[in-house]
Amino acid sequence: MKTNYKFNCGCTFEVDDGCIQFTPQWDSLNYECKATWDLISSGNTKGLFQIESSFGRQLCKRARVDSIDELSNLIAAQRPGATQSFLEDGKSLSEHYFMRKNGEEEVVYLHPALEPYLKSTKGILIFQEQQLDIAINIAGFTSIEADNLRKAIAKKLQDKLAQLKEPFIEGCKRLGKINEAEANTIFTWLQAAGRYSFNSSHSCSYAYITYLTAYLKAHFPPQFFQSWLSHAGDKPNKQEEIQELTTNLKQMDLILNGPDFRLLNHHFCIKDKQLYFGLADIKDVGKASLEKTMNATSTRESSIGPRANWTENDLIFGFLPYILSTVANNLICSGAFDYIKSKPTYLKYQYENIVGLYNTASWPWIEGNYKNYKTPIEVVQNLLEIGGLKEVSKKKVRVAIQSLESPPYALEDTAAYLAGEERRLLGVAITCTEIDGCDVSSANCNIQDFINGKGGYILIGVNVDNIKEVTIKNGNSAGKRMAFISISDSSSSMQDVPVFTETWSKYKGYLTHGNTVMVAGKRGRDKGLLIEKVFQL
Amino acid sequence: MAINNHYVVCFDFEATHYDPNIAEPVELAACIIHPRRLEVVEGSIFHSYIRPPDIDAVSQDNIAFHAKAAKCTNEEIIQRFRDSPTQKDVWDKFAIYLERYHTPTKRKSFFSAPIRAGQNIINYDNVIWQRLCERYGYVNDENRQNIAFGRDNIDLLNICFLWFENDSDGPTSYSADNLRSFFKMKDDKSHTAHQDVLDCANWLIRFMKLHRTCAEHVNFKAGI
Numbered sequence: 001m002k003t004n005y006k007f008n009c010g011c012t013f014e015v016d017d018g019c020i021q022f023t024p025q026w027d028s029l030n031y032e033c034k035a036t037w038d039l040i041s042s043g044n045t046k047g048l049f050q051i052e053s054s055f056g057r058q059l060c061k062r063a064r065v066d067s068i069d070e071l072s073n074l075i076a077a078q079r080p081g082a083t084q085s086f087l088e089d090g091k092s093l094s095e096h097y098f099m100r101k102n103g104e105e106e107v108v109y110l111h112p113a114l115e116p117y118l119k120s121t122k123g124i125l126i127f128q129e130q131q132l133d134i135a136i137n138i139a140g141f142t143s144i145e146a147d148n149l150r151k152a153i154a155k156k157l158q159d160k161l162a163q164l165k166e167p168f169i170e171g172c173k174r175l176g177k178i179n180e181a182e183a184n185t186i187f188t189w190l191q192a193a194g195r196y197s198f199n200s201s202h203s204c205s206y207a208y209i210t211y212l213t214a215y216l217k218a219h220f221p222p223q224f225f226q227s228w229l230s231h232a233g234d235k236p237n238k239q240e241e242i243q244e245l246t247t248n249l250k251q252m253d254l255i256l257n258g259p260d261f262r263l264l265n266h267h268f269c270i271k272d273k274q275l276y277f278g279l280a281d282i283k284d285v286g287k288a289s290l291e292k293t294m295n296a297t298s299t300r301e302s303s304i305g306p307r308a309n310w311t312e313n314d315l316i317f318g319f320l321p322y323i324l325s326t327v328a329n330n331l332i333c334s335g336a337f338d339y340i341k342s343k344p345t346y347l348k349y350q351y352e353n354i355v356g357l358y359n360t361a362s363w364p365w366i367e368g369n370y371k372n373y374k375t376p377i378e379v380v381q382n383l384l385e386i387g388g389l390k391e392v393s394k395k396k397v398r399v400a401i402q403s404l405e406s407p408p409y410a411l412e413d414t415a416a417y418l419a420g421e422e423r424r425l426l427g428v429a430i431t432c433t434e435i436d437g438c439d440v441s442s443a444n445c446n447i448q449d450f451i452n453g454k455g456g457y458i459l460i461g462v463n464v465d466n467i468k469e470v471t472i473k474n475g476n477s478a479g480k481r482m483a484f485i486s487i488s489d490s491s492s493s494m495q496d497v498p499v500f501t502e503t504w505s506k507y508k509g510y511l512t513h514g515n516t517v518m519v520a521g522k523r524g525r526d527k528g529l530l531i532e533k534v535f536q537l
Numbered sequence: 538m539a540i541n542n543h544y545v546v547c548f549d550f551e552a553t554h555y556d557p558n559i560a561e562p563v564e565l566a567a568c569i570i571h572p573r574r575l576e577v578v579e580g581s582i583f584h585s586y587i588r589p590p591d592i593d594a595v596s597q598d599n600i601a602f603h604a605k606a607a608k609c610t611n612e613e614i615i616q617r618f619r620d621s622p623t624q625k626d627v628w629d630k631f632a633i634y635l636e637r638y639h640t641p642t643k644r645k646s647f648f649s650a651p652i653r654a655g656q657n658i659i660n661y662d663n664v665i666w667q668r669l670c671e672r673y674g675y676v677n678d679e680n681r682q683n684i685a686f687g688r689d690n691i692d693l694l695n696i697c698f699l700w701f702e703n704d705s706d707g708p709t710s711y712s713a714d715n716l717r718s719f720f721k722m723k724d725d726k727s728h729t730a731h732q733d734v735l736d737c738a739n740w741l742i743r744f745m746k747l748h749r750t751c752a753e754h755v756n757f758k759a760g761i
Contacts, residue, residue, distance in 0.1 A: 239643065352633065402622050408585035409634050417637055424643065512542045514641030515573050536573055 007219060009035035022220070024212055035218040036211065037066045046248040047217060047228045049210045050075050054496060062098050069120060072200065072207035073097070076126045081196030093196060097124045110189055113138060113177045125193040127200035128154070134190065138178060139171035153194030161191065222270045225249045225256075229268045229275070232427070240495075242427040243465065243486070247493040249275070251451070258335040258422065258430050262308045264297065266290065282334045283425045289327050296322045312342045312350075313379065317370040320351050321358040328355075333421040335431060344418065346411045350376050353403040361393045362386070377404045419463075420514075434463040435489045438516045438537040448491035455523055461537055462487035464515050468496075469504075477501050485511055487519070497529050507534035543686055544578070544638040545570040546651040547738040549730045550662050551603065553595045557664035561589040563603065563618060565627060566730035568738050569638045569651065575742050575749075577735070583634050584731045586621035606729060628673050632684045647683045654691035656713050656737050663690065693737055696744050716740060 005020055006012045011030050014021045043061035045051045051060055051074070059078050065071045076082065077094045085093045099105035100122035109115050109123045117133040118125060125131065128150050135146035149168070152160035165187055172183035217224045228245055235241040246256055259277040263269060267278035280290050296319070301307055304318040315337060320328045331337060332348045340347075354376055357363060362383050373379045383389070383397045415437030419429035440461030445454045447462065466486035472478055480501040487494050499511060510517050516537045524530035548567035552560035569581035589595055592615065604614045639649040655662055669675075670682035677683045694711050701707030708719035713733055717723075722736060 399622060399626050402620075403626065403630070408627065408630055409583040410580040412580045414580060420639075420641060423641065424645070509540050510573065512540050512573065514542065 007035065009033050009218070011035070011219060013219075020220075024216075026208065029212065029215065031068060031211065033215060033218065036215045039218045040065060040071070040210075040214050044217075044248070044251070045214070046244060047224065048213045050206050051078070051210055059094075059098065063101055068204065068207050068211060070101075071210060072204045073121055073126060075206045075210065076198040076200070076203040077124075079196070079198055081198065082126065085192075085196045093124055093126075097122055097126065100124070111178055111182055111186060114186070125190075125197060127203065128197045129200040131190055131193065131197060134186070135168070138175065138186065139168045139183070140175045141168070141171060149190075150194075153191055154197075156194075221249070221252050221254055222273055222275060225254060226268045226270055226275055229256075229281075230278075239423075239427040240466070240486075243488070243493060244495065246428045246430075247488075247495075250448075250492055256428075256430060258338070258426060259331070260339060261331065261336040262339060264294070264307070277334070277426055279331070279336065281426065282330050282336070283427075284330055285327055289324050293323045293327055308339075310340060312340055312347070313370050313373065313376060315340055315342075315347070316351055316354055316376045317366055317379065321355050325355065330425055334425040335418075335422070338431075343411070343413045344421075345413050349407060349411050350404065353400050354380065356396055357383075357400060360396055361389055362397060377401075380404060429463075429488070433488055433490050434514070434516050435461050435537070440518070440537065443518060446491040447487065447489050447494055450523075450529060451492060451494070457520070458522055458529065459518060459520050460487075460489065461516065461518050462489050464511055464513060464517060465493065466495075467511060467513060469508075472501070481505070483508070483511065494529065497531065499531050503531055503534070507531075510534045510536050541572050541652075542640045543572055543649075543689075544640070544651040545572060545654045545691065545741070546635060546638065546685060547654045547734055547741060548583075548658070548662065548666075549655055549734040549737065550665050551606075551730045552665060553589055553599050557661045560665060561591075561595075562587050562624070562665055562669070563589055563595075563621070564730040565631060566734040567631070567634070568734055570654070570738055570742060570745075575745055577738050577742075578638070581638070582731070582735075583631060585627045585630070586617060587627045588618055588621040588623050590624065592618045624669065625673050628669050628675070632675055635684050647677060647687050650684060650686045652686045652689045652691060654693070654737075654741055655734070656693045656716075659690055659692045659695075691741065693740055693744075696741075700744070713737070 003015045004012050005015045011033055039045075040048070040051070040060050041064040043057040045057050045060050048056075050056065056078055059074060063070070063074050065074050077097045082097070083092050083094045091099075096105060100107050107122045109118060114134060115123075117130050117137065121127070121130070131150050131153065132143070132146045135141040135149050136143065141149065145164075145167070148160070149164050151157070152164060168187050169180055169183045172178050172186075173180055178186065213224075225245060225248075229242065232238050232241040232245065249256055255274045257274055257276045259265075259279050259282055261279070263271060263276055265276065265278045266280045268281060269276050269278060279285055279293070280287065285293075297307060300319045300322060304310070304314050307319075310319065320332075328351060329348060332344050332351065335344060337347065338344070357366065357380075365383065365386050366379060369382075370376075370379045373382065380397060380400050384394065384401075389397070415432045416434045419432055419434045419436070422429045422431065438461060442459060443461045444457070444459045447460060450458060450460060464485055465488050467483055468485075469481055469483045472480050472482060482501045482504050483499045484496040485499055487497060499507070504511075511534060518535040518537050519529070519531050520533040520535070521529055521531040546567050546569055548565065550560075550562040551564035552562045554560035564586050565583070566585075567583040569578040570576070571578050595618070597611070600611045600614050604611045607614065607617075635651055636645060638651045639645045642649040653663065653666070666685070667682050670684065671680065675682060675684045681687060693716075697708070697711040697716065701711075708715045713736070717736060720740065722739075
């Protein structure tokens with residue numbers, strides 16, 4: 001039965017068989033969706049076409065766009081040409097555009113005659129099409145002549161420019177909108193603008209795609225993140241991408257879970273509005289080995305029952321020995337069997353000590369009787385009671401019993417171990433982070449509190465995930481070293497937190513990859529975290 | 538040199554002979570030192586007795602030595618040898634244990650593994666370690682052990698020498714017993730690998746803290 005579902009923003013979709021039906025179509029897309037424009041303006045642009053970089057996010061927050069034209073201007077203004085073209089006052093063209101857009105600077109034109117062509121971009125020449133308009137309407141060029149001028153400017157063809165300058169000035173004089181001196185100035189200005197101006201049609205096409213991605217993120221966030229997470233491997237740094245997406249989805253109140261063997265999904269999937277890692281998303285679980293695991297699962301389920309009802313014994317005696325040991329270990333360590341309520345460290349240890357009995361003389365007895373016992377150790381302890389075992393098999397059984405009864409090290413699921421394994425196998429720590437194993441009672445907030453606006457003196461216990469050390473090129477500190485670090489705790493994470501020269505030289509011993517530290521500081525002028533002190537946790 | 542981010546595994550074998558080339562381990566203990574916190578990582582103690590491959594070949598003197606350390610009879614020691622897990626079993630478990638303490642990395646390897654540390658390890662324990670790795674397949678293409686960091690070893694013997702070599706009031710020798718007495722530590726459980734390794738880790742932590750404090754105030758000039 002078909003019904004309709006209406007979002008708070010007013011967008012309505014057809015619901016068929018419990019599923020919202022949505023096929024992106026340019027003609028029928030609602031370009032005035034408040035939720036979509038709010039999403040862009042809030043800077044929540046991770047995963048959005050063209051504006052997902054941290055710079056793009058900052059500009060979106062600043063520009064607060066609400067139409068495709070403005071979005072198109074923003075996309076053009078954030079390009080390197082515009083951001084690296086500085087005027088005499090030391091500010092870039094982009095900076096001027098955003099200041100004028102927000103009313104922080106008066107909109108002025110080089111000449112009043114240019115206003116009709118530059119009005120949409122607040123007096124800043126951003127697009128090549130604006131050059132064409134000016135050449136046609138101010139200098140009386142034909143479309144072909146104007147395009148020749150555009151090409152000459154864009155490709156810096158000095159001979160061609162020299163040839164076109166005279167007709168341009170003559171044309172301006174003929175139309176009489178500006179005088180000769182002004183025509184000279186405008187020609188020079190057009191030439192300079194050629195360094196950064198961008199094709200409007202190109203930018204506009206980008207804007208439509210950007211809007212569509214934002215629309216999808218605003219209305220269907222789980223599906224949006226499912227898709228992005230599935231393609232994280234296409235990015236240069238998969239781990240960093242998954243980390244960023246995980247942070248972002250947490251901020252949107254979504255939940256990402258580790259793999260769940262009950263779902264048996266190959267890739268990221270959604271169940272009950274929660275996202276789950278797929279089994280093929282676990283490191284070293286390849287296509288072929290996963291296929292074998294799938295086959296083994298269906299075979300084993302027919303003899304020991306559905307996997308959702310498996311016990312620890314079913315897993316250790318009835319399933320894991322029948323799959324590749326690497327896959328078995330990685331499934332355990334990534335938390336795929338957490339639903340069995342057995343500690344991963346202990347489960348792995350039991351598996352490693354019992355798998356050696358597979359295919360020995362004692363295995364048929366194990367297969368037939370393990371369901372009569374509660375724990376794996378009970379099963380193995382009773383093995384010595386059965387008759388007919390050769391001394392070699394008995395030896396193996398004794399070793400297994402000894403190992404299970406007195407493990408040589410504590411089989412604890414420490415936060416550091418679990419988080420480390422999840423980072424290694426999934427690219428991100430999900431169930432906990434290293435910091436969960438530390439005493440952070442002296443902290444006064446967590447990362448999410450800080451992101452939400454906590455002010456004053458900040459003390460946060462964090463895990464250092466990544467460090468980029470750089471040498472400062474300009475200014476008073478030229479030649480000195482500073483760093484940008486990525487930090488996380490179980491609430492959220494922050495990328496590219498600057499650690500300035502003095503703090504870096506003093507505390508770089510603590511700010512090492514994987515270390516857990518307490519950072520103290522305050523909110524900086526750019527609202528980011530300004531680290532002042534670091535303490536070892 | 539980058540700041541050390543490798544865990545340090547402080548370990549000790551009790552073995553059947555003073556010559557490491559023929560000694561077979563009968564006990565192995567280890568603990569992990571956190572490289573930044575400089576403390577023994579909670580829950581990181583590894584301890585296992587090991588069955589010597591040929592119990593009959595163990596000398597009576599050696600059995601008596603272990604019996605004295607464990608405060609039990611020679612027969613009890615022989616029985617302990619018999620009841621202990623095999624070398625392979627212990628070494629496999631030890632390799633898995635060490636994997637838990639690699640530096641954070643995408644792929645665990647020889648380069649992310651913990652640094653070996655202990656008392657007189659370079660001349661004694663490391664030789665046994667290498668032999669066990671060769672015996673049970675924990676070696677790289679060059680036949681070098683690959684479960685601990687390959688480059689560095691921290692031997693307390695060397696540290697003690699560098700620190701006390703000009704100190705007439707220092708310990709009279711660098712044996713564990715002497716150091717224990719010099720540092721005024723209890724010796725009622727000495728020569729059990731478990732206690733020795735914890736003592737050694739604590740000495741090492743003291744020295745590492747001391748070195749870090751000193752290093753902050755010393756700048757080496759080019760060419761020293």
